[in-house]
Amino acid sequence: MAQSMAGPMVPAHYHVKKIKKETFDTFTIDLVPETRGEFTFAAGQFNMLYVFGIGEVPISISGDPALPATITHTVRSVGTVTNVMRTLKRGDGLGVRGPFGSAWPIQEATGNDVVIVAGGIGLAPLRPAMYEVLAQRQKFSNVALLYGTRSPADILFEDEIKKWRGHFDLDINITVDRATGGWYGNVGVVPTMIPKTPFDPAQTVAMICGPEIMIRFSVMALRERGVPDNKIFVSMERNMKCAVGFCGHCQFGPHFICKDGPVFRYSDIRHLFDIREV
Amino acid sequence: MSQQETDLEQLNVFDLSGFAKLITLLQEKGYTTVGPTVEEGAIVYDEIDSIEDLPIGLTDEQAGGKYELRKRNDHALFGYVVGPHSWKKFLNPAGLRLWQARRNGRSFEVLEQEAPAPSYAFIGARACELNAIAIQDRVFLKGSFVDSDYAGRRQNIFVVAVNCGQAGGTCFCDSMNAGPKAKSGYDLVLTEIKAQKRNLFVVEAGSEAGANLLHEVPHEPATEKQMARVSEVVSDAVAQMGRQLDTRDLQSLLYRNSGNGRWNEVAERCLACANCTMVCPTCFCSTVEDTTDLTGEHAERWRLWDSCFTQEFSYVHGGSVRSSISARYRQWITHKLASWVDQFGSSGCVGCGRCITWCPVGIDITEEIAALREADSGLSSILRTEEKE
Numbered sequence: 001m002a003q004s005m006a007g008p009m010v011p012a013h014y015h016v017k018k019i020k021k022e023t024f025d026t027f028t029i030d031l032v033p034e035t036r037g038e039f040t041f042a043a044g045q046f047n048m049l050y051v052f053g054i055g056e057v058p059i060s061i062s063g064d065p066a067l068p069a070t071i072t073h074t075v076r077s078v079g080t081v082t083n084v085m086r087t088l089k090r091g092d093g094l095g096v097r098g099p100f101g102s103a104w105p106i107q108e109a110t111g112n113d114v115v116i117v118a119g120g121i122g123l124a125p126l127r128p129a130m131y132e133v134l135a136q137r138q139k140f141s142n143v144a145l146l147y148g149t150r151s152p153a154d155i156l157f158e159d160e161i162k163k164w165r166g167h168f169d170l171d172i173n174i175t176v177d178r179a180t181g182g183w184y185g186n187v188g189v190v191p192t193m194i195p196k197t198p199f200d201p202a203q204t205v206a207m208i209c210g211p212e213i214m215i216r217f218s219v220m221a222l223r224e225r226g227v228p229d230n231k232i233f234v235s236m237e238r239n240m241k242c243a244v245g246f247c248g249h250c251q252f253g254p255h256f257i258c259k260d261g262p263v264f265r266y267s268d269i270r271h272l273f274d275i276r277e278v
Numbered sequence: 279m280s281q282q283e284t285d286l287e288q289l290n291v292f293d294l295s296g297f298a299k300l301i302t303l304l305q306e307k308g309y310t311t312v313g314p315t316v317e318e319g320a321i322v323y324d325e326i327d328s329i330e331d332l333p334i335g336l337t338d339e340q341a342g343g344k345y346e347l348r349k350r351n352d353h354a355l356f357g358y359v360v361g362p363h364s365w366k367k368f369l370n371p372a373g374l375r376l377w378q379a380r381r382n383g384r385s386f387e388v389l390e391q392e393a394p395a396p397s398y399a400f401i402g403a404r405a406c407e408l409n410a411i412a413i414q415d416r417v418f419l420k421g422s423f424v425d426s427d428y429a430g431r432r433q434n435i436f437v438v439a440v441n442c443g444q445a446g447g448t449c450f451c452d453s454m455n456a457g458p459k460a461k462s463g464y465d466l467v468l469t470e471i472k473a474q475k476r477n478l479f480v481v482e483a484g485s486e487a488g489a490n491l492l493h494e495v496p497h498e499p500a501t502e503k504q505m506a507r508v509s510e511v512v513s514d515a516v517a518q519m520g521r522q523l524d525t526r527d528l529q530s531l532l533y534r535n536s537g538n539g540r541w542n543e544v545a546e547r548c549l550a551c552a553n554c555t556m557v558c559p560t561c562f563c564s565t566v567e568d569t570t571d572l573t574g575e576h577a578e579r580w581r582l583w584d585s586c587f588t589q590e591f592s593y594v595h596g597g598s599v600r601s602s603i604s605a606r607y608r609q610w611i612t613h614k615l616a617s618w619v620d621q622f623g624s625s626g627c628v629g630c631g632r633c634i635t636w637c638p639v640g641i642d643i644t645e646e647i648a649a650l651r652e653a654d655s656g657l658s659s660i661l662r663t664e665e666k667e
Contacts, residue, residue, distance in 0.1 A: 007376070007377075007425070007426035007427065008423045008424070008425070008426075009376045009377070009566075009579065009581070010376070010377050010388055011388070013385060013386075013387070015384075015385060034385070050568070052379065052381060052385075052386040052577055053381075053386075053568065053569075053570035053574055053577040054568065054570075055568040056566065056568060056579075078595050079595070091384055092384045092385070093382075093383075093384055093385020093386055094385075095386070237594055238592065238594060238599065239591065239592055239593050239594050239599075241564065241565050241566040241584075242564070242566060244421075244422075244423035245417075245421050245422065245423060246417070246418065246423070246425055246562070246564065247563060247564045247565065247566065247581075247584070248562060248563030248564070248584075248586065249563065249565070249584075249591060249592070251609075251613065251617070253617060254616075254617035254620035254621055256621070259421070259422055259423075275536045275537070276537075276605070277599060277600045277601065277602060277605035278536070278599070278600075278605075278609075
């Protein structure tokens with residue numbers, strides 16, 4: 001735990017081990033603790049990353065839970081903090097609080113088909129789940145990854161996805177909203193791939209992360225296939241300032257995304273999807 | 279009975295000089311005494327040196343969007359209800375530096391915590407406010423994380439509570455089962471009674487610390503008549519409650535009415551000014567600000583009170599989740615009265631009436647619930663008729 005004894009709002013010291021450009025607006029940053037120690041986390045959890053003097057942002061962990069020596073985050077630079085973060089160099093300091101939140105139901109998925117549905121940067125918090133499933137592949141039946149981005153240039157972890165595609169026991173499907181020159185793959189939004197994917201709806205655990213609209217339609221498509229609501233898991237996003245349940249910003253109905261989520265069983269939050277501006 | 283026999287059950291009495299002595303003793307023990315005092319035409323909570331600083335002989339008239347101080351025809355020390363401040367300003371300050379750090383090469387170091395937590399003696403906390411403190415305790419101390427700053431301040435306080443002898447025009451603590459009699463959460467509780475034109479205070483200890491302090495204050499056992507006055511004073515206050523809120527089935531009433539047209543109606547009046555959340559003794563939402571000085575060598579993190587009524591509050595990349603005022607008002611009242619129960623095991627409302635009094639347009643939480651209840655019963659009767667047909 002990078003939780004300081006001085007209080008849950010004080011970050012622990014880490015420094016950049018490696019920073020790698022993923023796409024034109026995303027990068028992956030590997031961090032190591034200043035003092036000796038390991039960082040253990042569960043797939044689906046997130047950290048609060050602090051850039052000195054600039055600010056702090058919630059970022060999900062995108063690395064392998066089995067490799068606790070470094071923590072890896074994949075970040076989209078869209079604001080002040082993430083824009084500065086992308087300019088950091090190897091050896092630069094950074095503050096970390098975490099890990100926070102709930103995890104993907106890897107245990108519960110054992111013995112079932114696994115359908116991982118990701119949109120855009122939503123693949124980042126699902127990659128640790130992919131690693132865990134791959135590490136014990138024999139424990140699951142069919143495993144499918146359905147991943148969609150706006151354009152081919154937005155596809156994350158391309159080399160890794162190509163490697164996964166080489167596995168005979170993985171069903172990896174990529175789609176883009178808009179094709180550009182040189183793209184001969186699927187065109188269309190992620191939910192349209194769900195009807196074509198081989199899985200047994202009665203024996204499936206689905207995990208979804210992406211824009212809320214994409215979650216909404218993916219859930220609809222999964223339900224259409226007959227996957228029960230309590231076997232669908234979604235990762236939600238709201239404004240977040242503290243990550244420890246004090247600031248009130250991340251409330252989603254009665255839930256705090258920071259401590260009750262971000263991963264929720266869909267059947268527990270289904271009613272909230274019917275309320276506008278909740 | 280000698281003073282040494284003072285125990286937690288015994289009711290005792292002291293007069294103004296006893297009360298003055300109590301405040302001096304607290305100060306001698308290192309407490310900063312804070313309590314009601316008049317500032318800019320309102321009774322606020324601030325540092326007080328002696329009982330002279332209390333709003334002696336004053337009362338407050340309160341209604342929706344209205345607050346006015348008036349002279350009483352006596353010299354009561356606690357002849358008013360609650361003002362715009364609550365004790366959360368001391369336990370969970372409006373602006374608080376969480377830590378500071380300085381640049382250290384290509385990294386930074388967080389500096390050692392400086393001052394120890396202050397020790398406050400709260401003079402004149404009301405029953406609704408003690409309940410509000412207990413509610414914030416559940417937020418900051420009883421969850422999976424403990425707010426260390428709040429914990430430090432909280433464990434240092436000494437509470438001198440006062441039972442309310444009158445209720446204000448916007449009070450409804452009785453409906454929320456949060457007053458007007460203080461039941462727990464105090465070290466000493468006073469009930470102000472008048473006897474032959476003298477101010478007398480019936481005092482009861484609620485803790486070991488309270489009982490010990492009382493030993494040092496000249497007092498005598500309360501007479502039966504004086505003890506009887508305590509319950510009379512409190513029942514007088516109950517009889518004067520300016521508002522009431524029907525709490526039956528409140529949680530599901532709010533949950534099943536998230537789409538009710540009433541939210542648009544209240545949004546036409548609501549200015550989204552956030553006053554209600556600032557004066558509310560239980561509202562705890564905050565924002566975090568990270569800053570640096572001009573040299574960029576020194577950084578600080580501050581926590582500031584925030585409000586769910588602002589547009590920025592629910593901002594995520596791309597826009598605000600609750601962009602309409604109706605969604606924000608619905609969020610506030612639904613959280614306060616319904617989802618709070620799911621989150622912390624109790625309602626988030628203590629019926630102090632501040633949100634009604636300090637709303638510039640007089641929006642009334644009790645009226646909104648009554649209206650929602652009426653709209654709901656209208657709706658359910660239509661549904662019932664449809665079912666029959």
